[in-house]
Amino acid sequence: MADDDHYRRWTAQVERAGHCVRPVRLIGSAMTVNAATGEIDATYSSLEEPGGVLLVACKDRRESVCPPCAARYRADAWHVFAGGVTPADSATNDDGDAYTDAEDRLPHSMVLATFTAPSFGTVHAARDGKVCRAARVGRRGKRTCEHGRPLWCDARHNPGDGMVGAPLCEGCADLAGLVLWNAHVGELWRRTIIYVYRALAALAPALDGRPVTVRRVREVLRVSYAKVAEFQKRGVVHLHVLARLDGVNPDDPDQLVSPPAWAGVDLLTAALMHAAARVGVPLPVVDGRAAAVARWGTQLDVRPVQAGEINRARVAGYLAKYATKTVSDSVSGLPASRPRADDVDLSEGRTLPAHVAALTQTVRRLARLGTCRALRLARHVHTLGFRGHVTSKSRRYSTTFAALREARRAWRLARRARERDPWAQHDPDGDDALTVMVGDWRIAGIGYRTLGDRVLAEVLGREHRQAREAWRLGLTE
Numbered sequence: 001m002a003d004d005d006h007y008r009r010w011t012a013q014v015e016r017a018g019h020c021v022r023p024v025r026l027i028g029s030a031m032t033v034n035a036a037t038g039e040i041d042a043t044y045s046s047l048e049e050p051g052g053v054l055l056v057a058c059k060d061r062r063e064s065v066c067p068p069c070a071a072r073y074r075a076d077a078w079h080v081f082a083g084g085v086t087p088a089d090s091a092t093n094d095d096g097d098a099y100t101d102a103e104d105r106l107p108h109s110m111v112l113a114t115f116t117a118p119s120f121g122t123v124h125a126a127r128d129g130k131v132c133r134a135a136r137v138g139r140r141g142k143r144t145c146e147h148g149r150p151l152w153c154d155a156r157h158n159p160g161d162g163m164v165g166a167p168l169c170e171g172c173a174d175l176a177g178l179v180l181w182n183a184h185v186g187e188l189w190r191r192t193i194i195y196v197y198r199a200l201a202a203l204a205p206a207l208d209g210r211p212v213t214v215r216r217v218r219e220v221l222r223v224s225y226a227k228v229a230e231f232q233k234r235g236v237v238h239l240h241v242l243a244r245l246d247g248v249n250p251d252d253p254d255q256l257v258s259p260p261a262w263a264g265v266d267l268l269t270a271a272l273m274h275a276a277a278r279v280g281v282p283l284p285v286v287d288g289r290a291a292a293v294a295r296w297g298t299q300l301d302v303r304p305v306q307a308g309e310i311n312r313a314r315v316a317g318y319l320a321k322y323a324t325k326t327v328s329d330s331v332s333g334l335p336a337s338r339p340r341a342d343d344v345d346l347s348e349g350r351t352l353p354a355h356v357a358a359l360t361q362t363v364r365r366l367a368r369l370g371t372c373r374a375l376r377l378a379r380h381v382h383t384l385g386f387r388g389h390v391t392s393k394s395r396r397y398s399t400t401f402a403a404l405r406e407a408r409r410a411w412r413l414a415r416r417a418r419e420r421d422p423w424a425q426h427d428p429d430g431d432d433a434l435t436v437m438v439g440d441w442r443i444a445g446i447g448y449r450t451l452g453d454r455v456l457a458e459v460l461g462r463e464h465r466q467a468r469e470a471w472r473l474g475l476t477e
């Protein structure tokens, strides 16, 4: 801070890294070369920076790891989700331009559905100050389980209570079933979509006087979706899904077209319910038990999503909220990321609640079984067997995270070019065929070098967020 130039350069770096709290420190240099002439347009070396390092954002999705990077991811997720919801039923699209004939303007049938897991044993629950589990009284007094444990709990738990999500009786809880369910939820979803097409065929009205086959349905309808996995306190995954019915243009499969008029929101809702009730994934046989099948829980919540800006913002915000969460945000004691070695005992050096420790031990035990080898569970102890991505979508649902990053990069280059930054003089519109970037970088470390740097970066980040908030308020007033 004593050196004006250093301070200016350093704050510019921190800002460029989005005020990341644990940036990657890079050492090296790069140059842009004109591909046609071989001339060097610009050179850059980290030696020009204070401390000789370039700071790059960690780009972590998880709120508990890096709040600023998670905020950016959440904003991107919002756009990915919102991009798939039909905007206000006006004659203009997102950019305020009038729709062209090629674009689609009719609202599609759309629902927000929550697919839950079945029960793997009764657990303690926080119920807004109400009693956890009221006792049911039988002929011989209050009922207990076969292990002699009470089947009731008079406590009033807070949501932050480590007990919440723990089974009333560990002996009755089906921990292996829970872990195997988590490990198969991705496959269960994949099969659910197949079943949805079958259900659509079964429920659709006769077309051209003929009953509708699955093949015919796939010719005229497409199910697009975006989904987020959310961990429950009991350690099991739920899926929040935005599902939409699209039509199909046989000449241009990538074009987004409205579905036929008979494919309304009631048909989509019925098809999802129909599929969820029937689909299943056979589970590997463990512990000498009978062959089991992973199915959805009975609580399937399906709500129609109306077109329009408010609904669009509401459902996108609802899903984006889950996109930066990890299992550690719901299940206390678990780390936010996978330990470096698969055989690390997660309970070491942390206080894992007993039921969480029992779950991680179950994953590790199943990982060693021959019947579970293909699941590679040892890599997924910290997610209690869940192996998929938290956020995912079907190909034609909306835009992609990559497209959003590319748009941001182009905008940044354009701004730098406007500011006459010598480092970004090449064509901001991405005509990169003329220039090639050549670089040689290595990682010097992760995070700020000193506590002072870190604190300063946090202060700058806070100021930046406040300025942004003020700007937004100014916009809305």
Ligand SMILES: [Zn+2]
Pocket: 020, 021, 022, 023, 057, 058, 059, 060, 066, 068, 069, 070
């Ligand atoms: Zn970061």
Ligand SMILES: [Zn+2]
Pocket: 123, 124, 125, 132, 133, 153, 154, 155, 157, 163
């Ligand atoms: Zn309880």
Ligand SMILES: [Zn+2]
Pocket: 145, 146, 147, 148, 149, 169, 170, 171, 172, 173
């Ligand atoms: Zn029991």
